[in-house]
Amino acid sequence: MEDQKIPQVTAKRLPLYYRYLEKLHAIGKKRVSSAQLSEALQIDPATIRRDFSYLGELGKKGYGYNVNYLLQFLRDFLRQDEVTNVVLVGVGNLGTALLRYNFYRSHNTKIVAGFDNDPAKIGTEVDGIPVLSMDRFKEVAELHNVEVVILTVPASVAQATADQIVEAGIRGILNFTPARLNVPPNVRIHHIDLTTELQTLIYFLKKFPVDEESETAREMDEAHKN
Amino acid sequence: MEDQKIPQVTAKRLPLYYRYLEKLHAIGKKRVSSAQLSEALQIDPATIRRDFSYLGELGKKGYGYNVNYLLQFLRDFLRQDEVTNVVLVGVGNLGTALLRYNFYRSHNTKIVAGFDNDPAKIGTEVDGIPVLSMDRFKEVAELHNVEVVILTVPASVAQATADQIVEAGIRGILNFTPARLNVPPNVRIHHIDLTTELQTLIYFLKKFPVDEESETAREMDEAHKN
DNA sequence: ATGAATTTGTGAAGAAGGTAACAGATTGCG
DNA sequence: CGCAATCTGTTACCTTCTTCACAAATTCAT
Ligand SMILES: NC(=O)c1ccc[n+]([C@@H]2O[C@H](COP(=O)([O-])OP(=O)(O)OC[C@H]3O[C@@H](n4cnc5c(N)ncnc54)[C@H](O)[C@@H]3O)[C@@H](O)[C@H]2O)c1
Ligand SMILES: NC(=O)c1ccc[n+]([C@@H]2O[C@H](COP(=O)([O-])OP(=O)(O)OC[C@H]3O[C@@H](n4cnc5c(N)ncnc54)[C@H](O)[C@@H]3O)[C@@H](O)[C@H]2O)c1
Numbered sequence: 001m002e003d004q005k006i007p008q009v010t011a012k013r014l015p016l017y018y019r020y021l022e023k024l025h026a027i028g029k030k031r032v033s034s035a036q037l038s039e040a041l042q043i044d045p046a047t048i049r050r051d052f053s054y055l056g057e058l059g060k061k062g063y064g065y066n067v068n069y070l071l072q073f074l075r076d077f078l079r080q081d082e083v084t085n086v087v088l089v090g091v092g093n094l095g096t097a098l099l100r101y102n103f104y105r106s107h108n109t110k111i112v113a114g115f116d117n118d119p120a121k122i123g124t125e126v127d128g129i130p131v132l133s134m135d136r137f138k139e140v141a142e143l144h145n146v147e148v149v150i151l152t153v154p155a156s157v158a159q160a161t162a163d164q165i166v167e168a169g170i171r172g173i174l175n176f177t178p179a180r181l182n183v184p185p186n187v188r189i190h191h192i193d194l195t196t197e198l199q200t201l202i203y204f205l206k207k208f209p210v211d212e213e214s215e216t217a218r219e220m221d222e223a224h225k226n
Numbered sequence: 227m228e229d230q231k232i233p234q235v236t237a238k239r240l241p242l243y244y245r246y247l248e249k250l251h252a253i254g255k256k257r258v259s260s261a262q263l264s265e266a267l268q269i270d271p272a273t274i275r276r277d278f279s280y281l282g283e284l285g286k287k288g289y290g291y292n293v294n295y296l297l298q299f300l301r302d303f304l305r306q307d308e309v310t311n312v313v314l315v316g317v318g319n320l321g322t323a324l325l326r327y328n329f330y331r332s333h334n335t336k337i338v339a340g341f342d343n344d345p346a347k348i349g350t351e352v353d354g355i356p357v358l359s360m361d362r363f364k365e366v367a368e369l370h371n372v373e374v375v376i377l378t379v380p381a382s383v384a385q386a387t388a389d390q391i392v393e394a395g396i397r398g399i400l401n402f403t404p405a406r407l408n409v410p411p412n413v414r415i416h417h418i419d420l421t422t423e424l425q426t427l428i429y430f431l432k433k434f435p436v437d438e439e440s441e442t443a444r445e446m447d448e449a450h451k452n
Numbered sequence: 453a454t455g456a457a458t459t460t461g462t463g464a465a466g467a468a469g470g471t472a473a474c475a476g477a478t479t480g481c482g
Numbered sequence: 483c484g485c486a487a488t489c490t491g492t493t494a495c496c497t498t499c500t501t502c503a504c505a506a507a508t509t510c511a512t
């Protein structure tokens with residue numbers, strides 16, 4: 001709480017900046033302007049400068065931002081040096097895909113285990129990550145200091161599963177199910193609703209068919225470029 | 227364009243309402259109030275009423291909303307009766323999971339084909355959906371009137387692939403890669419950045435550890451409940 | 453060294469979204 | 483029927499986010 005509050009949206013964009021700065025660093029670029037960042041990330045340069053200004057005066061007038069400095073600053077700010085352990089519950093189609101994705105290499109986030117209630121899956125491994133019975137959830141979560149769960153169970157059991165993992169002390173849930181979970185106020189939930197995203201995209205296309213002339217549709221859509 | 231503009235956020239919530247109304251309809255519920263919807267969807271009742279008011283006067287004072295009527299209205303408005311054909315490009319971990327998911331049953335959206343450039347995958351099927359060579363993209367997309375692509379290729383080839391599919395006449399892209407795609411203004415892109423979502427969730431947990439006393443963190447987070 | 457060119461940080465205005473609150477319409481109980 | 487209870491639609495306000503526009507600082511070319 002020692003940090004002064006930064007806007008929600010800014011917090012969501014910081015990882016984007018971080019990721020791109022890593023790329024710039026990798027190719028040896030030493031400086032970058034908000035205009036160049038804007039070009040690459042498709043975010044208004046004023047927005048970018050404002051975002052950074054919440055963190056301090058990170059740039060220099062007439063020069064721009066020093067890539068190394070900014071990268072290091074964001075690394076610290078985002079605690080990118082600390083490894084975060086998470087677990088995934090529901091090793092089905094989507095869960096397996098997520099287990100196979102290497103969040104660790106790119107983001108210092110480690111999925112230490114998957115959980116499922118299907119006896120056929122329990123005891124197996126996905127890319128070296130063990131799939132365990134839900135019985136062992138609390139034990140394993142505590143052992144690895146896990147506070148965040150990726151939830152990919154069927155919607156029908158989402159609430160019951162959420163109750164169970166909250167009970168075990170989990171404080172954050174990345175919810176891929178369409179269910180709206182009811183949890184205590186001290187537990188944070190982020191919803192990712194793939195179906196709705198697809199539907200919304202289709203809705204806009206059907207509703208506002210773009211003729212080459214008009215830019216309206218694109219303007220309408222800018223806000224979606226999170 | 228005949229429809230008066232409705233706010234972005236409202237458009238994103240409509241499928242949510244629609245989905246829940248289907249559930250209500252299925253269990254035979256005849257009427258529902260904004261307060262009840264609020265309870266189930268965790269959206270402020272005033273927001274719900276405002277959302278519906280953009281579409282017309284759909285409710286009745288002292289009564290609430292007629293489930294069947296509202297459901298039918300939203301079905302029409304969202305064009306849920308028309309089947310939308312889409313294709314998926316990049317049949318890897320994530321792509322395969324999405325192919326296996328039945329968008330059709332739940333949302334009248336049909337993935338008619340997957341595309342990949344891996345010879346080992348071309349010619350196979352995933353749950354009855356054929357995996358084809360990119361060479362056939364334009365032909366197949368035109369045959370099935372496809373305007374929307376789900377993009378799940380590696381980030382490194384995302385831009386090149388986007389160019390290729392835009393060239394073939396695609397007008398909407400659901401982009402799962404972390405790449406920020408550059409496309410003509412008449413093509414719509416929605417980004418779904420799973421990694422950033424996870425990072426942002428973790429960021430908030432680390433930055434604002436919730437003590438039972440304080441609600442600050444939850445307040446800060448409300449906006450994420452999309 | 454000088455002055456033109458850059459580029460930041462931010463004040464101010466605007467756009468977009470959320471919500472309290474209430475008039476007015478309707479329901480449904482007694 | 484009469485009246486309390488219910489519940490919408492919307493006005494008014496508030497908060498959050500975006501963007502314009504510009505002074506101030508710095509760089510860079512000559
Ligand atoms: N797959 C997709 O592309 C996709 C798209 C949109 C939404 N979703 C949502 O993501 C969720 C998962 O989808 P999926 O396709 O991977 O489903 P899935 O059925 O393939 O996987 C669900 C997994 O959860 C396990 N499970 C069931 N009950 C459990 C319990 N009580 N405790 C622990 N594990 C349990 C099952 O054994 C299975 O392995 C669903 O809610 C779905 O609506 C998936
Ligand atoms: N899997 C995840 O959980 C996850 C999480 C976050 C982000 N992503 C992103 O989603 C994308 C896909 O991830 P993945 O794990 O499924 O990767 P993957 O490597 O498993 O799948 C990529 C697929 O694309 C195919 N491909 C490669 N080049 C192609 C081309 N030029 N044309 C057509 N197909 C081509 C490959 O053959 C492969 O089948 C990546 O951009 C990744 O960053 C994935």
